[in-house]
Amino acid sequence: MSAKVQVRLPPVLRTVMGGLGEVEGEGGTIGQVLTDLAARHPALGLHLFDEAGSPRRNIVCLHRGELIRAREFAAHTVEPGARLVMTNALAGG
Numbered sequence: 103m104s105a106k107v108q109v110r111l112p113p114v115l116r117t118v119m120g121g122l123g124e125v126e127g128e129g130g131t132i133g134q135v136l137t138d139l140a141a142r143h144p145a146l147g148l149h150l151f152d153e154a155g156s157p158r159r160n161i162v163c164l165h166r167g168e169l170i171r172a173r174e175f176a177a178h179t180v181e182p183g184a185r186l187v188m189t190n191a192l193a194g195g
Contacts, residue, residue: 104128104129104130104134105128105129105130105135105180105181105182105183105184106126106127106128106182106183107126107127107128107129107135107180107182107183107184107185107186108124108125108126108183108184108185108186109124109125109126109127109135109136109139109185109186109187109188110123110124110185110186110187110188111123111124111125111188112188112189112190114190115146115149115188118143118145118146118149119143119145119146125139125143125146127139127142129180130179130180131175131176131177131178131179131180132163132165132170132174132175132176132178132180132186133157133175133176133177133178135180135186136150136151136157136161136175137151149161156172157172157173157175158172159171159172159173159191160172160190160191161188161189161190161191162188162189162190162191163175163186163187163188163189164186164187164189165178165180165184165185165186165187166184171191
């Protein structure tokens with residue numbers, strides 16, 4: 103099942119999208135939604151996926167208050183009208 107989903111972008115990716123803070127994607131999972139966004143916005147896709155086509159590990163999404171990591175994108179389903187908040191994972195040192 104494919105759903106239209108609103109995706110809120112972090113400030114660093116808004117510059118790639120000409121200042122847009124939110125875009126619409128389509129898919130039944132977070133992975134499919136991000137793949138759809140990458141296909142329609144290639145410059146954004148370079149920041150979402152690595153050279154092998156895998157989601158970049160520094161991208162995480164919030165869906166219904168739950169933090170979803172890149173390795174879970176393919177399995178995490180979304181419903182029509184869902185809202186995702188995309189952000190960058192923070193690494194400590």
